[in-house]
Amino acid sequence: MKFAVVNFPGSNCDMDLYYAIRDGIKEEVELVDYRETSLDGFDGVLIPGGFSYGDYLRSGAIAVHAPVVKEIVRFANEGKIVLGICNGFQILTELGLLPGALIRNEKSRFICETVTLKVINDKTAFTNCYQENEEIRIPIAHGEGRYYCDDKTLAELKANDQIIFKYDRNVNGSVDQIAGVTNKQKNVLGMMPHPERAIEDILGSDDGLKLFQSIINYQVRVNN
Amino acid sequence: MKLVKIYVTLKPSVLDAQGEAIKSAINTMGYEKISGVHMGKYFELNFDNDYPELEKDVDAICDNLLTNPNIETYRYEIMEEE
Amino acid sequence: MKLVKIYVTLKPSVLDAQGEAIKSAINTMGYEKISGVHMGKYFELNFDNDYPELEKDVDAICDNLLTNPNIETYRYEIMEEE
Amino acid sequence: MTEPTAKQIKDEKNYQQWGLTDSEYDLISQKILKRLPNYTETGLYSVMWSEHCSYKNSKKVLRKMPNKSSRVIAGPGEDAGILDIGDDQAVVFKAESHNHPSAVEPYQGAATGVGGIIRDIFSMGAQPIALLNSLKFGPLKDGKTKHLVDEVVAGIGGYGNCIGLPTVGGEVSFEDCYENNPLVNAMCVGLLNKTAFKHGTASGDKNLIVYVGAKTGRDGIHGATFASDEFTDTKNKQRSAVQVGNPFIEKLLMDACVEIIEKHPEWVLGIQDMGAAGLVSSTAEMASKAGSGLVLNLDNVPQRETEMNAYEMMLSESQERMVLCIKPEYKDDVLDFFKDYELDAVVIGQVTTDKQYKIYHQGELVTDIPVDSLTEDVPEYDRPEVEPQRMIDDRDYKFVPEIDSLEETWNNLLKQPNIASKKHFYQTYDSQVKANTLVKPGSDAGVIRIRGTKKAIAMTNDSNSKYVYLNPYVGGQIAVMEAARNIVAAGGEPIGVTDCLNYGNPENPEVYWELDKSVEGISSACEKIDTPVISGNVSLYNEYNDVAIYPSPMIGMVGLIDDIDKVTTSAFKEAGDLIYVVGETADDFNGSELQMQQTGSIKGDLRPLDLTEEKLHQDLIRMAIGQKLIQSCHDLSEGGLAVALSESAFDNSLGFDIKTKLTSAQMFSETQSRFLVSIKESDKDEFEKLIKTDFECLGYVTQEHIFKVTTADETVLMDGKKAANNWKEAISCLMK
Numbered sequence A: 001m002k003f004a005v006v007n008f009p010g011s012n013c014d015m016d017l018y019y020a021i022r023d024g025i026k027e028e029v030e031l032v033d034y035r036e037t038s039l040d041g042f043d044g045v046l047i048p049g050g051f052s053y054g055d056y057l058r059s060g061a062i063a064v065h066a067p068v069v070k071e072i073v074r075f076a077n078e079g080k081i082v083l084g085i086c087n088g089f090q091i092l093t094e095l096g097l098l099p100g101a102l103i104r105n106e107k108s109r110f111i112c113e114t115v116t117l118k119v120i121n122d123k124t125a126f127t128n129c130y131q132e133n134e135e136i137r138i139p140i141a142h143g144e145g146r147y148y149c150d151d152k153t154l155a156e157l158k159a160n161d162q163i164i165f166k167y168d169r170n171v172n173g174s175v176d177q178i179a180g181v182t183n184k185q186k187n188v189l190g191m192m193p194h195p196e197r198a199i200e201d202i203l204g205s206d207d208g209l210k211l212f213q214s215i216i217n218y219q220v221r222v223n224n
Numbered sequence B, C: 001m002k003l004v005k006i007y008v009t010l011k012p013s014v015l016d017a018q019g020e021a022i023k024s025a026i027n028t029m030g031y032e033k034i035s036g037v038h039m040g041k042y043f044e045l046n047f048d049n050d051y052p053e054l055e056k057d058v059d060a061i062c063d064n065l066l067t068n069p070n071i072e073t074y075r076y077e078i079m080e081e082e
Numbered sequence D: 001m002t003e004p005t006a007k008q009i010k011d012e013k014n015y016q017q018w019g020l021t022d023s024e025y026d027l028i029s030q031k032i033l034k035r036l037p038n039y040t041e042t043g044l045y046s047v048m049w050s051e052h053c054s055y056k057n058s059k060k061v062l063r064k065m066p067n068k069s070s071r072v073i074a075g076p077g078e079d080a081g082i083l084d085i086g087d088d089q090a091v092v093f094k095a096e097s098h099n100h101p102s103a104v105e106p107y108q109g110a111a112t113g114v115g116g117i118i119r120d121i122f123s124m125g126a127q128p129i130a131l132l133n134s135l136k137f138g139p140l141k142d143g144k145t146k147h148l149v150d151e152v153v154a155g156i157g158g159y160g161n162c163i164g165l166p167t168v169g170g171e172v173s174f175e176d177c178y179e180n181n182p183l184v185n186a187m188c189v190g191l192l193n194k195t196a197f198k199h200g201t202a203s204g205d206k207n208l209i210v211y212v213g214a215k216t217g218r219d220g221i222h223g224a225t226f227a228s229d230e231f232t233d234t235k236n237k238q239r240s241a242v243q244v245g246n247p248f249i250e251k252l253l254m255d256a257c258v259e260i261i262e263k264h265p266e267w268v269l270g271i272q273d274m275g276a277a278g279l280v281s282s283t284a285e286m287a288s289k290a291g292s293g294l295v296l297n298l299d300n301v302p303q304r305e306t307e308m309n310a311y312e313m314m315l316s317e318s319q320e321r322m323v324l325c326i327k328p329e330y331k332d333d334v335l336d337f338f339k340d341y342e343l344d345a346v347v348i349g350q351v352t353t354d355k356q357y358k359i360y361h362q363g364e365l366v367t368d369i370p371v372d373s374l375t376e377d378v379p380e381y382d383r384p385e386v387e388p389q390r391m392i393d394d395r396d397y398k399f400v401p402e403i404d405s406l407e408e409t410w411n412n413l414l415k416q417p418n419i420a421s422k423k424h425f426y427q428t429y430d431s432q433v434k435a436n437t438l439v440k441p442g443s444d445a446g447v448i449r450i451r452g453t454k455k456a457i458a459m460t461n462d463s464n465s466k467y468v469y470l471n472p473y474v475g476g477q478i479a480v481m482e483a484a485r486n487i488v489a490a491g492g493e494p495i496g497v498t499d500c501l502n503y504g505n506p507e508n509p510e511v512y513w514e515l516d517k518s519v520e521g522i523s524s525a526c527e528k529i530d531t532p533v534i535s536g537n538v539s540l541y542n543e544y545n546d547v548a549i550y551p552s553p554m555i556g557m558v559g560l561i562d563d564i565d566k567v568t569t570s571a572f573k574e575a576g577d578l579i580y581v582v583g584e585t586a587d588d589f590n591g592s593e594l595q596m597q598q599t600g601s602i603k604g605d606l607r608p609l610d611l612t613e614e615k616l617h618q619d620l621i622r623m624a625i626g627q628k629l630i631q632s633c634h635d636l637s638e639g640g641l642a643v644a645l646s647e648s649a650f651d652n653s654l655g656f657d658i659k660t661k662l663t664s665a666q667m668f669s670e671t672q673s674r675f676l677v678s679i680k681e682s683d684k685d686e687f688e689k690l691i692k693t694d695f696e697c698l699g700y701v702t703q704e705h706i707f708k709v710t711t712a713d714e715t716v717l718m719d720g721k722k723a724a725n726n727w728k729e730a731i732s733c734l735m736k
């Protein structure tokens, strides 16, 4: 499987994600510049964390207007894999590919910490290697990671099993302690925690590895 | 020449964490009489010329870029620039 | 009950990197007629009661907390809250 | 504003406002130029001859520091020092103070401090890999200090998080003397492929000077002289001397500079950041170092304000700017390269051979002076020094603590802001971005692995200014050795040091004595463990209304871990492991947190530090770690054994059951040269055989979160959870 890691000006977890694919699950991966207009030849697109455009205006708001984004939307609509982590999640909600919004943490401060997540839906392209309700340790690092959506949206998310990860405690004030959600079709995942920082034991956890392995699993099934 | 002043605020249903933090900083500074703080954004857009669809365009710019309609609302005024 | 609306903007001499980035995003969206964008902050402060030194306190809060006098200026209006 | 004429400047002594003394002005006009310097020229001299740029007051003292070892590739004199770590790789590091800017404008002051030190690293061609910081404030008792602390911490995090560098270490402490003069020191560590190393020089006739990065505005004009000027109430309004940072632009600049040097080394002859005293300092130093001259045309400088004069442009400290010296034939390549990063890059001048520094502005030659006169001809001052009276008065004072309740004293000490967990602060720093962080803040030293190798780099910031205040010489030694113990405890070999020397007004003989003696202490300790001082920074005039801060040398130390298997943390690992303290404990209470807690101040002399014993203990611990005998290792510092034991237990919510020959009071003694380690029981014999003497086996790690302790005086059972809460929550409570 060949992944594109899209690099916006100000992205800063692009290499982390690149190494997670290349060294963690040993698949093909390339960095793609935000000015590219085609993602032909890739099977999945990954949007890394960081501060695209310095988080000017709102986090993720300006990246949405970069040329490569049209291709991300195409991937999403064609049912291909799209994963946004942290700033990538913010970009996906700004784009409207995912419901809700990410806003300033409840206590207003940036938080960097390894937290426990609960896997809520283990039947997706991103989670099929986990067990339902499995608890995994994944780092977070964000100032604007509080997931917000209105009640109606929340009801829909629940009804469609779109809530994928939840925090085990209220770290940032997210609605329903949501840490990651997919679109209805479940080919687009956005999450604030950083699985790419949890792919080696020596870094404190390798619980993120299964997320990337799930994608490969899923793709193999789709291809057959 | 037109100057458009845009005010963006969080919807009341969304907790304004920054506003809260600022309020408690104001309290810490010794000003106790304050009962609420809300923080929003303020934009000034300049247009060289007036044109018929200006208002339509400003609405579109607000909806598609300057605000996130999930969480924010806006209002604006269009004025003649000095 | 008093409502204080505070508008904070960058001094003209300070590079408004955000404003520039927003302007170029607006251009990319296809709106070419815009000639300038400036981004600032907007605050609403509520006070339960009026009191004689309100204005003095608002100035102090602006100077010491809400703005960075090195790079920003502010103006405000005090109004009776609905 | 019309500029004063050269004659007016002389007659009205305007140069004094800019920090030049009469004799310095006379030296410039009579000996160097043999004419009166004009407005711009006077400005250039005043800023280049400030303490911040010239080290005129501290040079004599700085020369005492060792700066050689088999690893040193570049030492003081470059933007940052470089140490060889084998395999054609090197580490690059430096620390810098941003004290006065942070006092005036805490968020931006701290943020630009971080931004500036990062530029010093990538201007060497190195890839920055980690950040650290050392912060000192007044006590957390009023809203003003809390706001200051909040803003400084937010500024450090705001910059580092956005640019995407992990902040892996640092320290925060609180003493009365920093209330109006906080210290904000930042350190950056980078990794270099040895072939990529670039000097900050401008050489070769007709080569071009290129300006890259943010546009120039009026920010921070005279920031450099401002930093060297002591603080009074009235100057608090001097806001115009503060710069504003933009980490987004710096990220682009960093990535671009690292890439151009790595991929196109032939394009770039020299590179330097614009830090203090911006354009003048960077270009004059580049030319002077190369023995060249320079012509600059200011009309080409990207400007974001109108009607700036030459003086303002040369002295502006606008952030996120770099200067490159390139060969003319690569001009288009270089400019296009930066354009692709959406950065401004323009040619602003040319290298010449006449050693003159010439500046044109709007067609006029506004400066024509020998370039070396800005950098080399600065008078050096040999200041009078005298031993502080307090040292003579208190020489024989010996603090004897009284412990009514071991448990109560212990719990109270864990709540002291200087001892309590600093997580409230460091959890706002991204410590893991780049996915190389093996040890995050919270242990002894931060550790970053070098991807693709077995190696890792350990790094730490240390300074206990209370000790330096009581005895500058011994305190200086302790600062170095404490840093070294942190590195050793993490599994590293200390290899080099950077420093920030934060002191009061050097014209005060007592302050100068403190500076001199503490540097001698630092030097002797560095020599002992072969850690050369390869970079650093001096910040003098840290006073408020004529009261100086404690002498506060900050030691930034870097260590090499040759195999990541050796990485060790301070946390106890498993119940049943044996706990040892290595090093004898004596009654060292002067300057201790216990003395502070019981008397509200510190007083008395320090015992001399036995450097040989200190080094022996470090070597033994390193050997034990190398032989895989160590489960956890923690250096003993403030609060002594009691605090070290608690900290080791908190992380994994374990407990301990120990019995010691020490008295209850000695549990808090701050004797140097000690480590707390835990080992597997099966390694007991081998471990004891290796360490031989000077150790005590205290007991073992327990599963229950309970501290069971028998001292020479009493037995206590402490609730680990309660102790942990005291330690973990104290700062958050105080910051509310």
Ligand SMILES: Nc1ncnc2c1ncn2[C@@H]1O[C@H](COP(=O)(O)OP(=O)(O)O)[C@@H](O)[C@H]1O
Pocket (backbone or CB within 6 Å): D052, D053, D062, D065, D075, D076, D077, D078, D079, D080, D081, D094, D120, D275, D276, D499, D500, D501, D533, D534, D535, D536, D537, D538
């Ligand atoms: N206390 C010190 N110890 C060792 N070297 C120092 C010290 N202070 C300054 N230096 C060295 O002197 C040189 C000039 O320092 P500085 O003026 O702070 O650099 P910059 O111009 O980047 O601010 C640097 O190489 C620095 O490492």
Ligand SMILES: [Mg+2]
Pocket (backbone or CB within 6 Å): D078, D079, D120, D273, D275
């Ligand atoms: Mg420098």
